[in-house]
Amino acid sequence: MRLAVLLFVQTLLFGQVVPKNINATVKKIVDEVSEQNIIATLKKLESFETRNTFSATDDPIHGIGAARKWIYDQFRSYSPKLEVYYDSYKVKKQPRVFRDVEVVNVVAVLPGTTNKDRQVIVSAHYDSLNRVSKPGTPDPGEQPEVDEEKAVAARAPGVTDNASGVAAVMELARIMSQHQFEKTIVFVTFAGEEQALIGSSPFAVKAEREKRQIEGVLNNDIIGSEVSGNGRSDNNTVRIFSPDSRDSTSRELARYLKIAGERYVPSMKLAIIFREDRFGRGGDHMPFIAQGFPAVRITTASGNPANQHTATDTFANNSPAYITRVTKRNGAAVASPAMIWC
Numbered sequence: 001m002r003l004a005v006l007l008f009v010q011t012l013l014f015g016q017v018v019p020k021n022i023n024a025t026v027k028k029i030v031d032e033v034s035e036q037n038i039i040a041t042l043k044k045l046e047s048f049e050t051r052n053t054f055s056a057t058d059d060p061i062h063g064i065g066a067a068r069k070w071i072y073d074q075f076r077s078y079s080p081k082l083e084v085y086y087d088s089y090k091v092k093k094q095p096r097v098f099r100d101v102e103v104v105n106v107v108a109v110l111p112g113t114t115n116k117d118r119q120v121i122v123s124a125h126y127d128s129l130n131r132v133s134k135p136g137t138p139d140p141g142e143q144p145e146v147d148e149e150k151a152v153a154a155r156a157p158g159v160t161d162n163a164s165g166v167a168a169v170m171e172l173a174r175i176m177s178q179h180q181f182e183k184t185i186v187f188v189t190f191a192g193e194e195q196a197l198i199g200s201s202p203f204a205v206k207a208e209r210e211k212r213q214i215e216g217v218l219n220n221d222i223i224g225s226e227v228s229g230n231g232r233s234d235n236n237t238v239r240i241f242s243p244d245s246r247d248s249t250s251r252e253l254a255r256y257l258k259i260a261g262e263r264y265v266p267s268m269k270l271a272i273i274f275r276e277d278r279f280g281r282g283g284d285h286m287p288f289i290a291q292g293f294p295a296v297r298i299t300t301a302s303g304n305p306a307n308q309h310t311a312t313d314t315f316a317n318n319s320p321a322y323i324t325r326v327t328k329r330n331g332a333a334v335a336s337p338a339m340i341w342c
């Protein structure tokens, strides 16, 4: 009762009451996340028709080359503070890589102030895949093998998987680059995720070799849909995957993300899943975990596998409002000055 009176008096004196544990800058960042921008990014990434890792690199309108140049130019346009570069690797032919290929990640670094050497990575993969299968019946529980050569020519709009994650990363890069943070924040869009993580793996290996202090990787993959195949919708939950043990740094990061995110976006609950990733699946957080860095996968609670890795993974089958709220959650966690997990 006494608290209610106090709040009432505060409201009279100061107008809106800002709770003590809400940081004004973080709140501003969260409020600035724009659904309209996210919609524009999803539609633009869909317009490349495919972002298959082996698709055209010299076509100005279609294919992965045009897509990465567009992402690069967008990062450059946000702020002169962002250090933007292509991070490329020559990958040899191997299982799931049907020919030699240059894999190009697009990176935007926002240098920190007092703790420049400590880094937080916000990532998503921008490549897409239409899983054209080879003939034959797979073993029970296995997916059919991809005919990579045929997949290159197939339409792969990849809006849920994973323009949704890229839209989140780009929107946070745009907003956060208008501010300064103690730690360095690295925004990365990876290629080659669909070919067994051939973009993020060499990135993580190099980071370990250079003894980089990566204190958390927030990998956004499939955050676009809120209606699952059976029609069930859980649009107030996002899942976060982190590996055992209970005390692993990745699990600590997951707990931190839950607390910080729910503080600023209370309507969006975060479900901590005690696994590295979904059964039989993987993502770009895994190479970082393998190198000893704390890393998590952020993904929808209601995915629809029928639309993944097909020509129907379109803008129409996504929910920009859901992506916007997940982006706000991530922004709150990364911008919070405490970053109490490390």
Ligand SMILES: [Zn+2]
Binding pocket: 125, 161, 162, 193, 221, 222
């Ligand atoms: Zn994906």
